[in-house]
Amino acid sequence: MGRVYCRSCLFFLACIFPIIVFSSYLRRTYFFQFPPLTLFPSNPETAHALSKTQRADSQRSGATIIDIFTPKRKNEFRVTEKSGLEKVEDGLSRARAAIRRAVLSRSFTVSQKNGSFVPRGSIYRNSYAFYQSYMEMEKRLKIFVYEEGELPLVHDGPCNEIYSIEGQVINELDQYRPFVTENPREAVVHFLPISITKIVHFLYRPGFYDRAPLQRTVADYIQVISANHPFWNRSKGADHFIISCHDWGPDGTRTNSDLFNNSIRVLCNANVSEGFNPKKDVSIPEIFLKNKKLPEPINPAPPPSSRPILAFFAGGSHGSIRKILLDQWKGTDSQVQVFEYLSRDQNYTEFLLKSKYCLCPSGYEVASPRIPEAIYSGCVPVTISDHYVLPFSDVLNWSRFSVQIPVSRIPEIKEILLGIPESSYRKLHKNVMKVQRHFTLNRPAKSFDVMHMTLHSIWLRRLNLRLHQM
Known part of the structure; x- marks a missing residue:
C-alpha cells in the first residue's frame, strides 16, 4: 500500500507541476469579482x-x-x-x-x-x-503600436460607412497617437494594427465567403510579430489587442489560438455564441459614417412631449430577427411604425426625432448602427437581439437608458412599451441625453467620448490581467 501511495503522489505532482508553472507565468485575475x-x-x-x-x-x-x-x-x-x-x-x-x-x-x-x-x-x-x-x-495607459506591415492591410482601416469605427481607431492611434509610446518595454498594451475589413476588401472577390485566406493573413501577421518581438510570446498575446468591426471579425481571429483565447479582441460583432468573451474582449458600437462626416448628437432634441410616435424602425430584411419584426409589424400599426424601406418623401432622421422608442434589431450580425443613431436623436433604444453583449456594459447600466426585448417577445412590443409608465419613460429619455457623450465620435478624441470609452474598456481588461517575469 505504501508503494502505491507514493506512486500516486508522484503522478499527482507530475500532473500539477506544469499548471503551477504556467499560472505563475500568466495570471488573469479579476480584482473586482463581478457577475x-x-x-x-x-x-x-x-x-x-x-x-x-x-x-x-x-x-x-x-x-x-x-x-x-x-x-x-x-x-x-x-x-x-x-x-x-x-x-x-x-x-x-x-x-x-x-x-x-x-x-x-x-x-x-x-x-x-x-x-x-x-x-x-x-x-x-x-x-x-x-x-x-x-x-x-x-x-498610466501606454500603447505600443507595432510598425510591421504595409498599407492597405495594416495601419489603415475603413473610416466611412458601417465599419468606420475600425478605421477611426486605427487612424487615431497612428495619426494623433493618444497614449502611444515608442518604447515597447513600457507599454501597458500592444496594438496589432491590422484591418480585417481591408483584408476582406482587397483579398476577396464578391460572392467568395471562405474564411481561410483571411485567417491565414492574420495568422501570418501574428507570426511576423512574434518572430520580431518578445512581447507576444511573453504573454501568449494576453496584453495585445486587435480591433475589427467587420462581421467576420470573430472568424478572422480563430486560427491563432492565443489570439482567440488570450488577446483582447475589440469587436462590433460581440456575439457570445460565436466565442465573444466579455471578461477579456471588448464590445464597441457600430457607427455609420456617411461621406466621412462625423455624426453628432442632435441638440436640442425634441422633448418627450413632442414625440407622437410610440416606436419606429426602418431597414431591410437582413437576418432572421428583422424578418420576424417585419412580418409581425410592417405597416400594421400607427403607433409602432415599422418600414422595410422609406419612400423618397420620408425622412429617416425626422422619424427618429418624432419617436419615443427606436427599435434596434440585430441584422445579419448582432451589432446595429441604429443604437448610436437612436441615442444621438434622444430616442430611447429598444434592443432586440440574442447573445449580444452591449458596448461598454462593464461601466454603463443599459437598463437605465434603454429597453431590451427578447426576440421571442417581438409580437408583444406594443404591449411592453405601453406598459412603461410615462414617468419611467421620461427618466429613460433624460438618461439617453446624458449618455450621448460616451457615443460621440471626435477626431482627435476627447475625454469620455466613444474613442476614449473604447480605450478605457481595453484598459479594464489589462487591469484584470497580471503578468509575471519568467
Whole structure:
C-alpha cells in the first residue's frame, strides 16, 4: 500500500507541476469579482468584501513587485532594478488600489484635465470606480503600436460607412497617437494594427465567403510579430489587442489560438455564441459614417412631449430577427411604425426625432448602427437581439437608458412599451441625453467620448490581467 501511495503522489505532482508553472507565468485575475458584464461592484458592502478577497489573492499571487537585493560580497549588496514589465505591473497594482479606495470611500478627486465633467447618476454601474479608473488610465495607459506591415492591410482601416469605427481607431492611434509610446518595454498594451475589413476588401472577390485566406493573413501577421518581438510570446498575446468591426471579425481571429483565447479582441460583432468573451474582449458600437462626416448628437432634441410616435424602425430584411419584426409589424400599426424601406418623401432622421422608442434589431450580425443613431436623436433604444453583449456594459447600466426585448417577445412590443409608465419613460429619455457623450465620435478624441470609452474598456481588461517575469 505504501508503494502505491507514493506512486500516486508522484503522478499527482507530475500532473500539477506544469499548471503551477504556467499560472505563475500568466495570471488573469479579476480584482473586482463581478457577475457577467459587471466589472465594478454596485455598493460599498460588496466592494469591501471583494477588496478582502483581492488582498488575499494579491498576497498569494505575488502581484506586488518589490526590489530584489542580492548579495555581491560580504556586507555589500547590489540593487536589481525593476524590469520594464515589473514597472508596468507595479503601476497597475497602484491603479487597482486607487480604484478600490474610491469605491470604499465613495469619493474621488476631480481632475482638472477633464474639465467640469464628472460621471454621476444611475447610468453608471459604479460612478466612483469608473471615474477613478478613467483617471488612472489617463495617467498610466501606454500603447505600443507595432510598425510591421504595409498599407492597405495594416495601419489603415475603413473610416466611412458601417465599419468606420475600425478605421477611426486605427487612424487615431497612428495619426494623433493618444497614449502611444515608442518604447515597447513600457507599454501597458500592444496594438496589432491590422484591418480585417481591408483584408476582406482587397483579398476577396464578391460572392467568395471562405474564411481561410483571411485567417491565414492574420495568422501570418501574428507570426511576423512574434518572430520580431518578445512581447507576444511573453504573454501568449494576453496584453495585445486587435480591433475589427467587420462581421467576420470573430472568424478572422480563430486560427491563432492565443489570439482567440488570450488577446483582447475589440469587436462590433460581440456575439457570445460565436466565442465573444466579455471578461477579456471588448464590445464597441457600430457607427455609420456617411461621406466621412462625423455624426453628432442632435441638440436640442425634441422633448418627450413632442414625440407622437410610440416606436419606429426602418431597414431591410437582413437576418432572421428583422424578418420576424417585419412580418409581425410592417405597416400594421400607427403607433409602432415599422418600414422595410422609406419612400423618397420620408425622412429617416425626422422619424427618429418624432419617436419615443427606436427599435434596434440585430441584422445579419448582432451589432446595429441604429443604437448610436437612436441615442444621438434622444430616442430611447429598444434592443432586440440574442447573445449580444452591449458596448461598454462593464461601466454603463443599459437598463437605465434603454429597453431590451427578447426576440421571442417581438409580437408583444406594443404591449411592453405601453406598459412603461410615462414617468419611467421620461427618466429613460433624460438618461439617453446624458449618455450621448460616451457615443460621440471626435477626431482627435476627447475625454469620455466613444474613442476614449473604447480605450478605457481595453484598459479594464489589462487591469484584470497580471503578468509575471519568467
